[in-house]
Amino acid sequence: MIFLCKKHCPMESRISQAFQTGTFSEQAITLAKRISREIERGISDPGARTIAYESPEAQLRFWEEDSGKTPPEDLMTLVNNIIERSVNLHRRGYLGHQVPPVLPVNILTAALMAFLNNGMGVYEMGMTGNAMEKIVTGKLARRFGFGNDASGFVTSGGTLGNLTAIMAARAWFLKAHPDADYQQLSIMVSEQAHYSIERTFIVMGIPAENIVKVPADDRFSMNTDILEELHSRASREGKEIFAVVGCACSTATGSYDDLETLAGFAGKHSLWFHVDGAHGGAAIFSETHAGKLKGTEKAHSVILDFHKMMMAPSLSTAVIFRSHQLSLLTFSQKADYLWESREEDEWYHSGKRTFECTKPMSIMHVYTAMRLYGDEIYGEIVDRLYGLATEFADRLRQHPDFELATPPQSNIVCFRYRTEHPDINADALNRHILDVITAEGIFYLVSTRLNGSFYLRTSLMNPFTTMEDLNTLLSGITTAARKYPGS
Numbered sequence: 290m291i292f293l294c295k296k297h298c299p300m301e302s303r304i305s306q307a308f309q310t311g312t313f314s315e316q317a318i319t320l321a322k323r324i325s326r327e328i329e330r331g332i333s334d335p336g337a338r339t340i341a342y343e344s345p346e347a348q349l350r351f352w353e354e355d356s357g358k359t360p361p362e363d364l365m366t367l368v369n370n371i372i373e374r375s376v377n378l379h380r381r382g383y384l385g386h387q388v389p390p391v392l393p394v395n396i397l398t399a400a401l402m403a404f405l406n407n408g409m410g411v412y413e414m415g416m417t418g419n420a421m422e423k424i425v426t427g428k429l430a431r432r433f434g435f436g437n438d439a440s441g442f443v444t445s446g447g448t449l450g451n452l453t454a455i456m457a458a459r460a461w462f463l464k465a466h467p468d469a470d471y472q473q474l475s476i477m478v479s480e481q482a483h484y485s486i487e488r489t490f491i492v493m494g495i496p497a498e499n500i501v502k503v504p505a506d507d508r509f510s511m512n513t514d515i516l517e518e519l520h521s522r523a524s525r526e527g528k529e530i531f532a533v534v535g536c537a538c539s540t541a542t543g544s545y546d547d548l549e550t551l552a553g554f555a556g557k558h559s560l561w562f563h564v565d566g567a568h569g570g571a572a573i574f575s576e577t578h579a580g581k582l583k584g585t586e587k588a589h590s591v592i593l594d595f596h597k598m599m600m601a602p603s604l605s606t607a608v609i610f611r612s613h614q615l616s617l618l619t620f621s622q623k624a625d626y627l628w629e630s631r632e633e634d635e636w637y638h639s640g641k642r643t644f645e646c647t648k649p650m651s652i653m654h655v656y657t658a659m660r661l662y663g664d665e666i667y668g669e670i671v672d673r674l675y676g677l678a679t680e681f682a683d684r685l686r687q688h689p690d691f692e693l694a695t696p697p698q699s700n701i702v703c704f705r706y707r708t709e710h711p712d713i714n715a716d717a718l719n720r721h722i723l724d725v726i727t728a729e730g731i732f733y734l735v736s737t738r739l740n741g742s743f744y745l746r747t748s749l750m751n752p753f754t755t756m757e758d759l760n761t762l763l764s765g766i767t768t769a770a771r772k773y774p775g776s
């Protein structure tokens with residue numbers, strides 16, 4: 290069927306072409322079949338290529354040439370190029386960043402979200418989304434151990450989530466200390482914390498060097514033994530500490546801070562306690578690993594990314610506050626064209642509490658998955674991937690050619706190829722290995738620096754990756770190392 294407006298839309302108009310529903314149906318079916326084949330191959334074929342790496346210049350050249358061509362005959366010509374030239378997260382060899390292969394049902398909800406295109410800032414535009422958001426964040430609050438007064442919402446990503454929570458902490462502190470020197474405001478956080486914490490200070494106009502970065506211990510968790518000493522030193526320097534942030538877990542190594550000790554420290558010094566659970570907060574769904582989050586129930590705020598261990602599309606992050614009033618602290622603005630009162634408690638106007646007004650209805654992904662599979666699916670994902678990380682670490686410990694950075698506490702494993710050769714630089718060798726593995730394309734992993742040294746880093750995000758796959762990776766690394774000049 291073609292929808293036409295005879296007065297304003299002539300038969301051959303581009304608008305008419307774009308809204309041909311028959312063509313749309315055919316394209317949707319063809320695209321769905323292509324995606325299904327990709328998912329199936331990712332599950333069944335351990336040798337399927339994950340990345341076809343090209344330099345930035347080569348990619349730009351390809352797409353510049355493509356953009357100058359006549360329009361393709363059909364959508365799939367463009368789709369096939371996009372898929373083939375992108376990282377395929379559904380491959381068993383995907384071991385790169387903390388981004389998951391999306392649940393197939395959430396590929397469909399992403400399409401539905403695009404069709405509806407409902408912004409959630411005001412109730413009428415987000416009737417369904419705001420109701421779903423209240424239900425899901427309420428469930429999460431109860432899982433984290435918060436009381437009935439807890440409240441939350443969803444925002445687009447962990448960076449915005451941390452920014453929203455820390456801005457609330459700032460408002461909470463300044464309300465109690467209106468004469469505080471703004472340029473001396475400070476927080477305490479692990480040196481292993483996500484860079485978004487530092488960016489938060491930049492956005493707030495507070496010197497980033499005010500942040501008290503607490504050194505990590507030998508497991509790359511915050512060294513809580515020196516908290517009192519650092520707090521006293523900061524106070525003597527004139528810094529006004531208003532919050533402490535716990536990592537659950539850190540980005541580089543997936544290490545959990547001692548949240549219970551941090552909660553006690555925050556309570557003693559009347560500080561806001563925030564938990565950055567963007568990646569590891571999903572452990573709350575696991576009976577085996579939920580204990581890593583003990584202490585979160587005493588936090589003022591916690592964030593959890595749905596687009597990491599909960600396998601939802603990017604970006605979607607829950608921000609949970611211990612009480613509803615705390616959730617209102619970040620923003621208080623007058624916008625008569627959106628809502629009549631800024632003071633009233635109106636949970637259904639999410640724009641009152643988030644940066645975004647035209648906020649996407651990303652809550653649909655998690656709500657749908659919970660309705661179809663129950664919360665248990667998230668516990669299974671955590672147990673499988675955290676368990677695989679432990680098994681992989683055991684294999685690395687047993688292998689004489691590999692050095693494990695630290696025992697994994699989540700699904701992130703950092704390691705390096707060991708060399709005793711006096712003329713071979715270990716960092717250069719491991720960079721070479723990473724380049725070789727990336728060029729081969731079966732596996733995609735990344736790197737990090739720990740204590741000044743270069744390490745290979747794997748985030749086990751695909752629940753279909755097996756120990757056999759990881760053994761194949763280690764064989765490939767060993768082959769690449771032995772071909773290194775001078776080996």
